[in-house]
Amino acid sequence: MAESARMIVEMVRSQFTGPGFIPLHAPTFAGNEKKYLNECIDSTFVSSVGAFVDQFEQQLADLTGTPKSVAVVNGTAALHSALVLLGVDHNQEVLTQALTFVATTNAITYCGAKPVFIDVDRDTMGLSPKALTDFLNEFGDKCEDGTYNKQTQKKIGACVVMHTFGFAARIEELVSICTEWNIPLIEDAAEAIGSSSNGKPLGSFGEIGTFSFNGNKIITSGGGGALVSPKLEWMVKAKYLTTTAKQPHAYEFVHDQIGYNYRMPNLNAALLCAQMEQLEGFIEKKRKLALAYKQACEANNLHFRWERENTRANFWLMCIETADKAERDEILKITNEQQVMTRPIWRLMYKLPMFADCQRDHQTNAEYLEDRIINIPSSVIL
Numbered sequence: 001m002a003e004s005a006r007m008i009v010e011m012v013r014s015q016f017t018g019p020g021f022i023p024l025h026a027p028t029f030a031g032n033e034k035k036y037l038n039e040c041i042d043s044t045f046v047s048s049v050g051a052f053v054d055q056f057e058q059q060l061a062d063l064t065g066t067p068k069s070v071a072v073v074n075g076t077a078a079l080h081s082a083l084v085l086l087g088v089d090h091n092q093e094v095l096t097q098a099l100t101f102v103a104t105t106n107a108i109t110y111c112g113a114k115p116v117f118i119d120v121d122r123d124t125m126g127l128s129p130k131a132l133t134d135f136l137n138e139f140g141d142k143c144e145d146g147t148y149n150k151q152t153q154k155k156i157g158a159c160v161v162m163h164t165f166g167f168a169a170r171i172e173e174l175v176s177i178c179t180e181w182n183i184p185l186i187e188d189a190a191e192a193i194g195s196s197s198n199g200k201p202l203g204s205f206g207e208i209g210t211f212s213f214n215g216n217k218i219i220t221s222g223g224g225g226a227l228v229s230p231k232l233e234w235m236v237k238a239k240y241l242t243t244t245a246k247q248p249h250a251y252e253f254v255h256d257q258i259g260y261n262y263r264m265p266n267l268n269a270a271l272l273c274a275q276m277e278q279l280e281g282f283i284e285k286k287r288k289l290a291l292a293y294k295q296a297c298e299a300n301n302l303h304f305r306w307e308r309e310n311t312r313a314n315f316w317l318m319c320i321e322t323a324d325k326a327e328r329d330e331i332l333k334i335t336n337e338q339q340v341m342t343r344p345i346w347r348l349m350y351k352l353p354m355f356a357d358c359q360r361d362h363q364t365n366a367e368y369l370e371d372r373i374i375n376i377p378s379s380v381i382l
């Protein structure tokens with residue numbers, strides 16, 4: 001067995017007890033999950049109106065320091081809703097990164113808009129402020145109502161920044177560039193609940209931030225997502241849009257635009273309320289595991305990815321950077337054969353057939369990372 005793969009198998013097995021298969025990220029239910037689920041069933045409010053939905057929305061608003069959050073069925077629906085709220089439509093383009101999970105790009109196309117791929121920073125794996133500035137200086141045409149792409153004459157309706165694996169992108173710089181060019185910024189913080197930059201929670205920097213509570217995330221509602229915003233008015237509109245655009249009325253059904261049935265059911269919110277109570281403890285345990293991995297990797301000449309100064313990562317999925325693609329492929333093959341689950345970072349979006357014709361810049365760092373980043377088992381160990 002190749003040396004680095006053997007070392008990774010040993011390092012992971014020394015942290016997780018038992019001889020069997022070790023998954024990448026298993027959920028942990030160690031709190032009030034069953035109690036709240038039973039309460040929810042007993043109340044008969046299992047669908048999308050209920051006390052747990054309200055309670056969760058308050059918990060997330062408190063965590064992110066925002067006035068209000070809106071719970072929805074998943075992270076993709078949260079992103080789609082955010083783009084619709086900002087007015088993104090089929091005549092527009094959205095700047096984003098090609099190094100992301102496909103949901104980011106899918107949500108843009110649900111609006112009929114075209115993604116444009118900007119390179120990431122090598123250290124953060126999130127959208128690069130320098131690449132964004134270079135792109136806008138070359139193609140951006142500032143007009144009264146926003147910025148247009150000189151090449152396509154289309155308006156740039158939004159910029160979606162993704163915080164990869166819970167590591168903070170250079171979000172302060174990105175916010176100031178987007179403000180200068182009058183482009184609304186959405187943070188896809190699906191992977192970044194509990195992470196922060198300069199003490200400020202990720203998800204709370206942009207016009208709107210979105211989260212995912214899928215089963216593979218740090219905390220889960222089975223399936224779920226949410227939106228937050230520093231501006232209360234966006235969240236009032238989000239609640240309305242994700243509730244089939246129904247005007248509040250005691251009994252009449254009046255809908256005055258195309259809305260979506262995207263609300264999170266109370267049953268899922270009950271699970272999530274219990275998970276939220278444990279989030280900080282989960283992150284502390286993950287940071288302990290990350291530190292153990294870091295020390296083991298350093299002693300064995302492997303590059304374990306760490307957080308940048310003045311940022312705090314939730315270490316959702318922990319990563320190793322290999323020397324090259326050949327080493328990456330060998331580690332993936334051997335570790336998976338040894339029942340230690342590892343995964344490569346995503347294939348870049350423009351390499352997928354549906355996004356092959358999208359405009360993009362040089363993608364130097366995205367290509368570099370695509371060839372080298374591997375996720376290793378990162379579950380919360382109790």
Ligand SMILES: Cc1ncc(COP(=O)(O)O)c(C=O)c1O
Nearest residue numbers: 074075076101103104190212214
């Ligand atoms: C970066 C990113 N964006 C969006 C999503 C979509 O979230 P969901 O699976 O809840 O729809 C995910 C995860 O699943 C993700 O990792």
